[in-house]
Amino acid sequence: MDLHLILVIVVVSALAFDFTNGFHDTANVVATSISTGAASPKAAIAFAAILNFIGAFISIEVAATIASDVVDQSAIQGAGSLNVVFAGLVGAIAWNLITWYFGLPSSSSHALIGGIVGAALADSGSQAIETAGLVGKVLVPAIVAPILAFVVAALAIGLIYRITARLRPGPVTRGYRLGQIASGGLLALAHGTNDAQKTMGVITLALIADGALPEGASPPTWVIVASATAIALGTYSGGWRIIKTTGMRIIKMDAAQGFSAQGAGAAVIMASSHFGFPLSTTHVINGGVMGSGVAKRVSAVRWGVAGNIVTAWILTLPAAAAIGALCFGITEIFGDGAAGPVIISAIAVVLIVIAFVRRSRQTEVVDVQTEVA
Amino acid sequence: MDLFASVVAWKELGDTVLYAFVGAMAVSLAASLGIWGATKYVDFNQDGRGVVAGMALAVGAFGLVATIGIIALGIYLMVSK
Numbered sequence: 298m299d300l301h302l303i304l305v306i307v308v309v310s311a312l313a314f315d316f317t318n319g320f321h322d323t324a325n326v327v328a329t330s331i332s333t334g335a336a337s338p339k340a341a342i343a344f345a346a347i348l349n350f351i352g353a354f355i356s357i358e359v360a361a362t363i364a365s366d367v368v369d370q371s372a373i374q375g376a377g378s379l380n381v382v383f384a385g386l387v388g389a390i391a392w393n394l395i396t397w398y399f400g401l402p403s404s405s406s407h408a409l410i411g412g413i414v415g416a417a418l419a420d421s422g423s424q425a426i427e428t429a430g431l432v433g434k435v436l437v438p439a440i441v442a443p444i445l446a447f448v449v450a451a452l453a454i455g456l457i458y459r460i461t462a463r464l465r466p467g468p469v470t471r472g473y474r475l476g477q478i479a480s481g482g483l484l485a486l487a488h489g490t491n492d493a494q495k496t497m498g499v500i501t502l503a504l505i506a507d508g509a510l511p512e513g514a515s516p517p518t519w520v521i522v523a524s525a526t527a528i529a530l531g532t533y534s535g536g537w538r539i540i541k542t543t544g545m546r547i548i549k550m551d552a553a554q555g556f557s558a559q560g561a562g563a564a565v566i567m568a569s570s571h572f573g574f575p576l577s578t579t580h581v582i583n584g585g586v587m588g589s590g591v592a593k594r595v596s597a598v599r600w601g602v603a604g605n606i607v608t609a610w611i612l613t614l615p616a617a618a619a620i621g622a623l624c625f626g627i628t629e630i631f632g633d634g635a636a637g638p639v640i641i642s643a644i645a646v647v648l649i650v651i652a653f654v655r656r657s658r659q660t661e662v663v664d665v666q667t668e669v670a
Numbered sequence: 671m672d673l674f675a676s677v678v679a680w681k682e683l684g685d686t687v688l689y690a691f692v693g694a695m696a697v698s699l700a701a702s703l704g705i706w707g708a709t710k711y712v713d714f715n716q717d718g719r720g721v722v723a724g725m726a727l728a729v730g731a732f733g734l735v736a737t738i739g740i741i742a743l744g745i746y747l748m749v750s751k
Contacts, residue, residue: 355749433677441683449691453698460702464709472705476737480697483744490748557698563744564693565686571747572689574682 302635303379306642307503310386312527315496317393318405319349319531321539322492325402325562325582326485326532328544329555335474335481338535344478345485346533352489353497353525366430367410368417378506380628381416382499383638387645388412388621392613394652400538400546401609404577408617409495410435415618416625434575439610442565442576443584450561450588457553458592473552480559487566488578489528496524538656543583546602548590558585580610697740704733 326349327341336344389405389412396403410431417425461469497516500523504510510517516524548554562578562585569576583606590598628637707730714723 429677433679437678437683441687445687445690449694452691453694456695456698457702460699460706464706465713468709468712469705472708473701476701479737479741483741486745487748556701557694560697560701561690561694564697565690567744567747568689568693569686572682572685574679574686576686 301507303383303638304503304507304509306635306638307379307383307386308500310383310390310642311496311499311503312523314386314390314393314405314409314499315493315524315527316531316534317390317397318492318495319346319528320534320536321393321397321403321405321531322488322578323532323535324539324543325578326481326488327535328540328542328582329550329558329586330477330481331540332544332550333474333477333552333555335477335552335555338540341481342533342535344482345488346529348482348485349489349493349532350525350529352486352491353493353528354521355486355490366434367427368413369421369425369427377420377629377633379503380633380637381420381625382413382503382506383641384416384419384625384628385409385413385621386499387624387641388415388617388619390645391620392617394649395616396609396613397536397539398652398656399609400542401606402539402543402579402583403606403609403613404439404579405492406495406575406577407435407439407610407613409499411614411617412621414614415621415623418618419622419625419629435614438569438574438576439580442569442580443587443607443610445576446561446565446581446584447588447591449565450558450585451592453561454554454557454589454592457557461553470552473556476556477552477559480556480563483563484559484566484578484582485532487563487570489525491566491570491578493524493528496527497521500524542602542606543586547583547586547599547606548593548597550586550589554586554589554593558582558589561585561588693740693744697737700733700736700740702733704730704737707731707733 323342323345326345327336327338330336330341331338335341386409389408392403392408392411393405414426414431497520500520501510501514501516504517504520505512505514544550550558559582562582565581565585566576566578587598587603624641627641631637631640707726707728710726711723711730714726
């Protein structure tokens with residue numbers, strides 16, 4: 298009974314993480330379109346939410362590797378394994394909400410990996426960590442992603458300005474705004490495909506650990522539908538504070554820059570997905586935005602804002618790991634049963650409600666709409 | 671250094687860099703040609719230069735078709751992953 302209750306809590310936590318993932322990463326997909334006026338904020342977000350939902354069904358090549366590449370599964374098996382997954386999810390959700398609160402675009406994937414690594418470390422020590430996987434699949438891509446997107450977007454905007462320099466600005470702006478709708482759509486599709494699978498993977502792992510599914514099973518249909526729905530609802534809710542940072546605070550963007558940032562971002566994400574080299578959507582898009590700004594002139598980028606974003610990226614893994622480890626430690630006080638997760642969930646819900654009340658969404662929508670106008 | 675050499679998938683990384691660069695430049699070039707062609711078509715037409723306007727329209731149409739083709743290829747790569 299206790300194990301089933303923990304399973305239910307883990308599934309709900311995974312869907313909550315999926316919601317924050319969509320909510321947090323809306324900016325990656327829509328920020329540049331909104332800031333250049335290519336689409337109205339509400340239309341852009343509704344479009345992104347629908348494509349995120351569809352994207353989740355495109356491929357069900359289970360992304361369970363999110364955990365298995367960085368954590369030794371055999372080291373965390375046993376009665377407490379669901380508590381490790383739960384604590385890792387809480388670490389990821391907490392970091393997503395903290396960075397949202399401060400309007401900082403950080404990687405949800407890294408938050409999830411950090412949370413699970415921290416909880417696994419607290420449970421089994423360093424032998425639970427796959428160092429090679431952590432370096433090769435997380436740390437190196439984290440460095441490569443923004444630099445690659447930065448360079449590619451800078452070169453792309455250079456080419457665009459060269460071709461369109463002597464044209465009338467009106468049709469050029471309208472043309473690139475149209476292009477942004479297409480490139481934004483591709484990004485939303487790619488985001489749904491990549492990110493919803495993380496949740497499907499985590500829930501599937503939990504079901505396997507519980508014995509509800511045999512080892513090596515694919516995610517059941519309800520898991521796919523629930524994950525797709527959670528990420529789409531999160532996207533539709535819109536992380537307005539982060540949209541403002543990515544779309545308006547890093548650079549003052551024109552339509553061509555928005556198109557180059559999104560086009561370069563889509564090219565980088567699709568190439569990386571195709572060759573199995575995982576990159577963070579957040580790092581790619583924000584690197585692209587900075588690159589498209591710096592190609593115009595170096596001072597076009599607000600380096601203070603860029604510095605804050607990079608600091609958040611550096612802190613994501615250790616901070617989510619620390620919260621994950623702390624949560625696991627608290628659950629352990631109550632043993633392997635459901636008491637720990639129940640208490641932490643209750644505290645988390647209260648803290649989330651407080652955070653949301655303090656950062657009223659309605660004010661932020663109006664805020665973004667005012668700035669765009 | 672040995673750790674990086676053994677755990678980083680250098681080939682995949684190299685391919686990602688190359689194809690991301692080619693993809694981004696291709697879509698930027700195609701879309702820009704589309705916009706250039708459409709804008710110039712209107713301008714040349716207004717100046718009464720019908721033949722040159724037709725050529726600009728052809729460039730614009732090529733750019734538009736190429737942009738749609740690149741986007742379709744992107745979706746295909748995603749679906750067939």
